[in-house]
Amino acid sequence: MQLLHTPADMQQWALAQRSRGIRLGCVPTMGCLHDGHLALVREAQTRADQVVVTIFVNPTQFGPHEDFHRYPRPLADDLARCRKAGVSAVFLPQPAQMYAADHSIYVVEEQLGNGLCGAARPGHFRGVCTVVAKLFNLTLPHVAIFGQKDYQQAAIIRRMVRDLDFPIEVVVAPIVREPDGLALSSRNRYLSTDERQRARGLSQALRLVRDAGETDAAAVCQRVQTLLTETYQLRVDYVAAVDGQTLQPVPSLQPGVAIILAAFAGTTRLIDNTLLGHPTDSAQGIPAP
C-alpha cells in the first residue's frame, strides 16, 4: 500500500496509474475509519482496479466552535484497516500542504447547501466543495464513493461533479448501522454511555416515519421532533422532509422524498436520513426499539 504525503506525490501517482490504463476509485475521508468507510472501499473496489483512500481532517469545513482540534486521528489504526481492506494508496496530506497561505479560490454551491446542515454550519459546504474539488484533481479517480449518511453532502458533490464537468462517476453507498440502528459515524466515539443509548433516537425516528404510513410531511416531522425531544432527550437541530434530488421541502411523503434530521446528544451533533421508496436504503433494516 502506497502512502502519499504530499499533493504533488499523490497527483503524480494517480497520473502514472491512469497512463497505464488503470481505473481508479477514490474514497475521500477524514480518517477515524469505521465499517461505514470500509463499505465505501468495498464499493469502490467493485468499480475500479485500484482504490485510493484520502485521510484529511479538512480545517475549512469546520466552524470556529466545532470539533476540528479534537476530531479523532487514530492514524495507525486507519492505515491498518486500509491495508487489510486491500486499499492501493492512502493520501494523508497536512493542512499547510493543501492550503497555501494566500489560498484564494473556493468552490461554492448556492441552492442545495442553503438549508439543513448548511443553515446550521455556515461555510461548511464551501469547505467541503473546495476540498473535494482539490482531492478530485489530486487523486484523479474514475469513480468516487460517498456515504448516504451525509445525504446533503452527497447531493452537493453530485451537483458539483455535474456543474463543473468533472470526468468522475459519483456513487452514493448505503448507510451502515450498528445493530441497534445507530448510523456509524466517527463522532459516535464522543458519546457517553447514556448519550449512546439516547442516540438510538435518530434511527428509531426514521423507523417510525417508514412504519407510520402518514403522508403529511409537517405532521410526520412534528411527530419525529417530539419523539427525539421527549422520548430520547435529544436537542433537535432540524427534521425535514425534502425532495431527494433538489433538497427542497415537500408537503407530502412519497417515494423519492428524503427525511433528513440532525440532533445533539450532549454536545455531539449527529445526523441520519432515509430515502423513501429506495430499495437499498438502510433505514429499512432498523430494528424495533
Added chain:
Amino acid sequence: MQLLHTPADMQQWALAQRSRGIRLGCVPTMGCLHDGHLALVREAQTRADQVVVTIFVNPTQFGPHEDFHRYPRPLADDLARCRKAGVSAVFLPQPAQMYAADHSIYVVEEQLGNGLCGAARPGHFRGVCTVVAKLFNLTLPHVAIFGQKDYQQAAIIRRMVRDLDFPIEVVVAPIVREPDGLALSSRNRYLSTDERQRARGLSQALRLVRDAGETDAAAVCQRVQTLLTETYQLRVDYVAAVDGQTLQPVPSLQPGVAIILAAFAGTTRLIDNTLLGHPTDSAQGIPAP
C-alpha cells in the same frame, strides 16, 4: 479537424486522446479569433501533441449591461483560421449545454479579483473561473495557454490551477499588437475610425511609463491618466501599478511590477498592460507616436 459540439463529446474525445498517451494543449477563447489567439495556438503546439481551441461566448462573465448579445461570432472565419493553424479539435458548445437550468456551483476567487477589472465588472471573474474550470474538465489538457492582455484573468487562472490542484500547466503568452501598438482584441472591431486612432493611447501610455524612468507609482499613474484623458480623449476606468503576482498596489516601479489600465473609447472598453523588467513583454516593441 474535429468539431465537438457537446460537453460529453468533448470530454470523451479528450479522454480518448489521453488514454493513447497524447499530450493535449487547450486554448480557451470566446471566438472572433485574431492573430493574438493564433499566437496562443502556436505556443500550445510547441508544448503539446494536439491542440484544442474552445469557442464559447460565456454568458456568465458578462454584466447585465455589457456586450454579450452583440459580441461578434464569426464562426466560419474562426473555423477556417483554426483549420489553417493546424488545430486538432474545436469545442463549440451552446450555453444551454454548458449550464443546466438549476446550475448552482461556482468557482470564486477572493483576492486577486477584487480590484482592477473585478471592481468595474462584478461577477466577471466568478464567471470566468467557473467556465474555465468546466472547460478544463471537458478538454482535460496537459497545458493551457492564456494571453497576457487579460493580465488579471491570467493571474486568477494561475491561482485557480494552483489552489484547486488542476493537473495543468498554465502558460501566459505575450500580447500581440497592431503595428501602431494597439493590443489585438476581438472588441477592436467595435471601434469607429476616430476611436481606433484614439485607442492608440493605451499602448502609448505604457510606452511612456517604460521610457520615462520615473519610479514613483502615483506620479506615473497620474501622468498616464492625464495622457489618456487629455491627449487621447479616452474615458479612464483605472490605471494601476501593482505587484505582478499579487496584484496589490505598489508605491514604486521596479521589475516585476505590472502597469495595468482600462479605458473606454466611446462605449468600447479596452485594456492593456505591461510587466516591467519582463524580457518578452510586448510593450517594449510599441512604436513611438
